Amino acid sequence: MRGIELRDARVHYGPLEALHGITLAAPAAALTVLLGRNGAGRTTALRALAGTVPLSSGTVVRDGRDITRQPAHERAANGLCFVPDREAVFSSLTVAENLALAHPARDTARALDAYPELRPLLPRRAGTLSGGEQRMLALSRALLADAAVILVDEPTQGMSPAVAARTYALLEDLDACVVLAEQRLPPGLREGAGRTAVVHELRRGAVVFSGEPGELRACPWTPARSQYAPE
Structure with a gap:
């Protein structure tokens, strides 16, 4: 399969096991969402994919x-871009310098x-930006990287609803394997519109559901289904 996968993956933080042998796949042609509440394991799964x-x-x-033994910097050099939920920009550099580092030979337009x-x-240091502005900058760097695999933890954190909607549209339009870690289904996926999507719901370090967004909404045994329903 083209794309990126975890197979029987376990991750420990000291004595605590954060992922309990999970298997999940993110197909190249789809937008994949790792769904779950804080502590469910979605961020750890994303970091495991990134190395x-x-x-x-x-x-x-x-x-x-x-690629299990391939370090994170080699995965990045081979076209994997990871945007973490925190410290995703170089705070001491200006916005312009952050964009230039993403792809030195590319126009930032x-x-x-x-x-x-x-x-x-552009002339301001990235560390002085608001949370939403930093997310925009981090995602802009991902757009410039032209990566084949893009992993993003909570892409719209701190953004206004209008900018968040634009961000999801941008991510859906990318010619890449896109994997998002989210607490809620993005609005477009709730409505069943746009790019083919795959959802993996995690709970306490285990995958409790894998399928299409519509199947998640219809599944009566999904423990947190009300959390992901349209508001």
């Missing part, structure tokens, strides 16, 4: 190849067209 936390056992597979709110902020 920023090691597996205690199991494998990470990309495009059919085992694409990123600034996606997030014109950043244009007047």
Whole structure:
């Protein structure tokens, strides 16, 4: 399968096991959502895919190849872009410098067209931006990277509803394997519109559901189904 997968993955933080042998797949052609409440394991799963936390056992597979032992910087060099939920920008550098680092040979116009709110902020240090502005900058860097696999933890954290909607549209339109860690289904997925989507719901370090967004809504045994229903 083209895309990225965890197979029988276990992760420990000291004596605590955060992932209990989970298996999940993110197909290249789909937008994949790792869904769950805080502490469910979705962020750990994303970090395991990125290589920023090691597996205690199991494998990470990309495009059919085992990359478990490949360090995070090599995964990045091979076209994997990870946007964590915190410290996703270089706070001591300006907005312009952050964008230039994402792809030194590329014009930053694409990123600034996606997030014109950043244009007047180009000379400011990234650490002085609001939380939503930092998320825009982090995602702009991901857009410029032209990565084949993009992993994003809570992409719209701190954004206004209008900017969040634009962000989801941008992520759906990317020609990449996109994996998001979310507490709630993005609005477009709730409505069943847009790009083909796969949902993996995690709870207490285990996968309790894998399927399409509509199947999640219809599944009566899903423990947290009311959390993901449209408001």
